[in-house]
Amino acid sequence: MTENAPAMPGKPVEGEEPDLDRRRMLATTTAAVGAVGVALAAVPFIEALEPSESARAAGAPVTIDISKLAPGQMLSASWRSRPVWVLHRTEAQLAELSKLNRQLKDPLSKEDQQAPNLAAWNPVTRAVNPKYLVVVGICTHLGCIPKYRPQVNDPSLPAHWPGGFFCPCHGSRYDLSGRVMDGSPAPLNLPVPPYYFKDANTITAGELADGKEQNWEPNTW
Numbered sequence: 314m315t316e317n318a319p320a321m322p323g324k325p326v327e328g329e330e331p332d333l334d335r336r337r338m339l340a341t342t343t344a345a346v347g348a349v350g351v352a353l354a355a356v357p358f359i360e361a362l363e364p365s366e367s368a369r370a371a372g373a374p375v376t377i378d379i380s381k382l383a384p385g386q387m388l389s390a391s392w393r394s395r396p397v398w399v400l401h402r403t404e405a406q407l408a409e410l411s412k413l414n415r416q417l418k419d420p421l422s423k424e425d426q427q428a429p430n431l432a433a434w435n436p437v438t439r440a441v442n443p444k445y446l447v448v449v450g451i452c453t454h455l456g457c458i459p460k461y462r463p464q465v466n467d468p469s470l471p472a473h474w475p476g477g478f479f480c481p482c483h484g485s486r487y488d489l490s491g492r493v494m495d496g497s498p499a500p501l502n503l504p505v506p507p508y509y510f511k512d513a514n515t516i517t518a519g520e521l522a523d524g525k526e527q528n529w530e531p532n533t534w
């Protein structure tokens with residue numbers, strides 16, 4: 314399988330592991346630096362507790378602790394061997410979302426890329442609680458893992474970058490709701506899996522609160 318081959322259920326594509334390794338390395342480095350009291354302006358990104366191997370292999374729902382996830386930070390868990398991101402959006406990030414609609418392929422999330430109960434949610438924030446975005450972090454083009462790039466007008470990215478997710482493989486761009494931007498090779502928004510808030514600090518991803526939708530899949534799998 315090539316670097317850009319699509320992700321298959323239960324089998325990450327080649328090229329994912331280096332990204333995961335890099336994220337783990339960044340999380341470790343950030344923790345070490347924070348321990349000596351040095352402030353960094355690095356992109357905030359922390360790791361969630363990993364589920365057990367047996368649960369992961371079975372594709373079971375995963376429990377994600379968001380109690381330490383500060384505004385602007387994102388963590389990555391694993392569900393069905395895929396990265397599930399939780400982003401704690403800031404008020405400024407939320408305010409940007411509705412301004413981007415005219416730059417997006419599917420601004421109102423009409424494509425079948427989110428669990429069924431999303432129809433009752435806000436199609437712009439694509440979330441149960443607007444502060445927390447929960448998406449599967451796999452590009453809908455050919456399965457690479459996009460990068461979280463929250464800095465507005467980041468000079469290393471295309472002009473007028475609003476903050477979002479950038480796929481390094483072929484340049485697909487997503488906003489901070491995982492909605493794909495016009496001009497991207499990716500055809501669809503990032504998938505929003507079934508999930509619910511078990512309590513204020515805990516998300517269960519991979520099913521709804523009534524235990525349904527454990528077999529849900531988006532169009533891109």
Ligand code: FES
Nearest residue numbers: 452454455480483
């Ligand atoms: S895999 Fe091609 S742009 Fe992401």
